[in-house]
Amino acid sequence: MEIKNQKIKNLNFIKTIDSPFRQEAINLLITRTHNTANYSAYNDAINLYNNLSTEKIPIDDEYITNTESSFKSKLQSLEFELKGYLNNNLKESIRMSYYSLADLYKQAGFLEHSLNCYLKARDYLSSTDQLIENNLNLISLSIELRNYSLIKNSIIKINSISLNSKSNNLLLAAAIADLGQSNFSNVVENICNISDAPIDDTSVSLPDSLVYLSLTALATQSRSQIRQRILDNDALRSKFEFEPHTKQLLLLYCNSNYKELFGLLEEQKWRYILDPHLHNHVSDLFQLIYNRSILQYFDSFKNLSLENLQNTFGRDDILDQTIQLIKSGSLNVKFDKVTGIFHKTEEDTRQALLSKALNVTKHNNKSTRHILYRIKVIDNNLIKQKQLPVTHTPHKEKQRRNSDQLDIDLEDDKMID
Numbered sequence: 001m002e003i004k005n006q007k008i009k010n011l012n013f014i015k016t017i018d019s020p021f022r023q024e025a026i027n028l029l030i031t032r033t034h035n036t037a038n039y040s041a042y043n044d045a046i047n048l049y050n051n052l053s054t055e056k057i058p059i060d061d062e063y064i065t066n067t068e069s070s071f072k073s074k075l076q077s078l079e080f081e082l083k084g085y086l087n088n089n090l091k092e093s094i095r096m097s098y099y100s101l102a103d104l105y106k107q108a109g110f111l112e113h114s115l116n117c118y119l120k121a122r123d124y125l126s127s128t129d130q131l132i133e134n135n136l137n138l139i140s141l142s143i144e145l146r147n148y149s150l151i152k153n154s155i156i157k158i159n160s161i162s163l164n165s166k167s168n169n170l171l172l173a174a175a176i177a178d179l180g181q182s183n184f185s186n187v188v189e190n191i192c193n194i195s196d197a198p199i200d201d202t203s204v205s206l207p208d209s210l211v212y213l214s215l216t217a218l219a220t221q222s223r224s225q226i227r228q229r230i231l232d233n234d235a236l237r238s239k240f241e242f243e244p245h246t247k248q249l250l251l252l253y254c255n256s257n258y259k260e261l262f263g264l265l266e267e268q269k270w271r272y273i274l275d276p277h278l279h280n281h282v283s284d285l286f287q288l289i290y291n292r293s294i295l296q297y298f299d300s301f302k303n304l305s306l307e308n309l310q311n312t313f314g315r316d317d318i319l320d321q322t323i324q325l326i327k328s329g330s331l332n333v334k335f336d337k338v339t340g341i342f343h344k345t346e347e348d349t350r351q352a353l354l355s356k357a358l359n360v361t362k363h364n365n366k367s368t369r370h371i372l373y374r375i376k377v378i379d380n381n382l383i384k385q386k387q388l389p390v391t392h393t394p395h396k397e398k399q400r401r402n403s404d405q406l407d408i409d410l411e412d413d414k415m416i417d
Contacts, residue, residue: 148180
């Protein structure tokens with residue numbers, strides 16, 4: 001039942017995207033939601049199909065009427081029970097009533113109302129287990145609604161009271177939240193920490209998680225990090241069987257087979273675009289992977305021809321992208337348009353050493369002058385100190401002569417400079 005609901009959720013998202021698979025997704029959604037409690041999804045899918053297609057599908061009005069009537073009857077009954085429990089302040093009964101309402105709303109496809117019921121039930125929790133259960137329900141619904149901040153808040157609350165805070169379900173939920181907030185390196189960190197234990201939360205699909213891991217790893221990790229943290233990870237090795245192309249992407253990157261890498265990425269692009277959590281980040285991730293691959297390839301050469309670069313990547317825009325990296329300062333090479341050769345610019349160590357020595361000399365010279373000035377001030381008794389009042393005049397004249405002599409010395413110093 002949960003797997004069927006997960007497919008319906010994905011189809012609900014796919015039908016909103018203008019893609020070659022949109023019509024097929026709507027047809028599947030109509031078939032899967034017909035004669036279920038989710039009459040609203042069926043009604044929306046039928047109306048959308050009839051608006052997009054010249055061939056109209058008749059609406060099963062009898063099914064919609066009966067299902068909606070049954071839903072409203074159950075809703076009225078549960079709300080009446082809840083009102084009585086609230087009047088008598090029966091905490092446990094109130095909590096269970098909110099949970100029943102949440103389940104009813106969820107079955108009918110009203111996820112926002114279901115989430116609000118779980119949020120209201122938080123005021124009537126009386127044990128640690130109930131708090132964990134409530135937050136797990138919030139996480140599951142927040143994943144469907146793509147409410148990433150609420151996912152993180154719920155995980156933090158569970159981690160603060162639970163000893164088993166590193167469970168696979170929570171790690172994958174945290175990875176989805178980080179992906180939604182564009183924290184790509186944290187996605188890799190969370191998924192790499194999962195254990196061999198099974199994943200029993202159907203709201204977090206393991207194949208989807210492997211896709212998130214592979215793309216974010218390609219965008220943020222070096223080849224050595226990918227080998228050490230992912231490919232050599234015993235807990236992940238067996239899980240790649242659920243989504244084989246994700247491991248192939250990582251191997252192609254580590255072996256510098258960029259042409260095949262980007263070919264496979266383009267082949268799977270619609271798979272990524274139609275993912276509800278990955279949809280808004282596909283272009284950014286592809287760009288990061290592209291840039292990192294170019295930088296990684298240039299590390300192996302001092303001089304590189306444009307023809308060699310184009311043959312390796314097999315992309316027409318490789319020159320424009322490389323020039324962009326050079327202008328941004330990410331790639332330290334120069335391009336000769338006449339010969340079509342990239343030359344790596346190496347730092348002149350001799351010039352750098354001379355510049356450093358000159359800066360040190362200037363600093364020492366300035367410090368020495370300040371010290372000499374301080375010595376002269378002390379020698380001429382010009383530092384203000386608390387002294388008894390002086391009555392005779394000769395001392396003042398001597399002090400003035402010393403001050404005049406100091407001014408002469410300072411003028412001499414300026415002439416020397």
